Amino acid sequence: xxxxxxxxxxxxxxxxxxxxxxxxxxxxxxxxxxxxxxxxxxxxxxxxxxxxxxxxxxxxxxxxxxxxxxxxxxxxxxxxxxxxxxxxxxxxxxxxxxxxxxxxxxxxxxxxxxxxxxxxxxxxxxxxxxxxxxxxxxxxxxxxxxxxxxxxxxxxxxxxxxxxxxxxxxxxxxxxxxxxxxxxxxxxxxxxxxxxxxxxxxxxxxxxxxxxxxxxxxxxxxxxxxxxxxxxxxxxx
Numbered sequence: 339x340x341x342x343x344x345x346x347x348x349x350x351x352x353x354x355x356x357x358x359x360x361x362x363x364x365x366x367x368x369x370x371x372x373x374x375x376x377x378x379x380x381x382x383x384x385x386x387x388x389x390x391x392x393x394x395x396x397x398x399x400x401x402x403x404x405x406x407x408x409x410x411x412x413x414x415x416x417x418x419x420x421x422x423x424x425x426x427x428x429x430x431x432x433x434x435x436x437x438x439x440x441x442x443x444x445x446x447x448x449x450x451x452x453x454x455x456x457x458x459x460x461x462x463x464x465x466x467x468x469x470x471x472x473x474x475x476x477x478x479x480x481x482x483x484x485x486x487x488x489x490x491x492x493x494x495x496x497x498x499x500x501x502x503x504x505x506x507x508x509x510x511x512x513x514x515x516x517x518x519x520x521x522x523x524x525x526x527x528x529x530x531x532x533x534x535x536x537x538x539x540x541x542x543x544x545x546x547x548x549x550x551x552x553x554x555x556x557x558x559x560x561x562x563x564x565x566x567x568x569x570x571x572x573x574x575x
Contacts, residue, residue: 354530445465449463464504493562504566
């Protein structure tokens with residue numbers, strides 16, 4: 339809107355200057371030098387006004403162009419920034435998805451009792467002892483007794499919603515029920531038991547917690563899935 343008004347002012351000044359010049363040319367030879375100087379002064383004044391108006395218009399145009407350029411640059415930078423952030427997140431997801439499966443060579447599995455007597459549950463901890471990330475899938479395949487070769491059944495509700503990816507040194511946990519804690523149960527003492535990981539048949543021997551081991555009833559035993567944290571309450575069984 340300001341640029342349009344400046345252009346209108348320029349046209350008006352130019353028209354005035356042209357009219358005064360033509361009037362001066364058409365005057366007779368008896369016109370005094372003072373009278374002749376008046377149109378020239380007017381033209382000079384008009385020219386100065388035109389230059390001033392043109393300068394303001396130019397400044398306004400440059401300011402508008404600068405603002406537009408800055409807006410465009412900002413939009414581009416913002417888009418690039420958003421794209422970079424999205425790219426980083428996507429790279430992280432791809433890295434997690436491409437991490438190799440954990441094997442018995444990648445993790446160390448230990449057992450500890452949970453809560454107090456009667457010790458009906460133990461907690462398995464699988465710690466990534468390798469120098470690279472790996473995915474720990476499914477649940478631990480446990481056989482508590484040599485006389486009972488079936489794997490301990492898994493509890494489906496403990497399955498995590500996302501894959502468990504262990505960075506170097508990171509742990510995962512599985513809650514294991516070994517008995518109901520009844521005195522008349524068909525329990526047997528267990529000082530060590532075997533664990534295998536999904537997609538790896540290597541047997542990991544785990545020492546049972548406590549100086550005398552644990553009392554286990556294979557008919558009552560259950561195991562949870564591997565999770566990045568031990569979720570008390572969510573895995574109660």
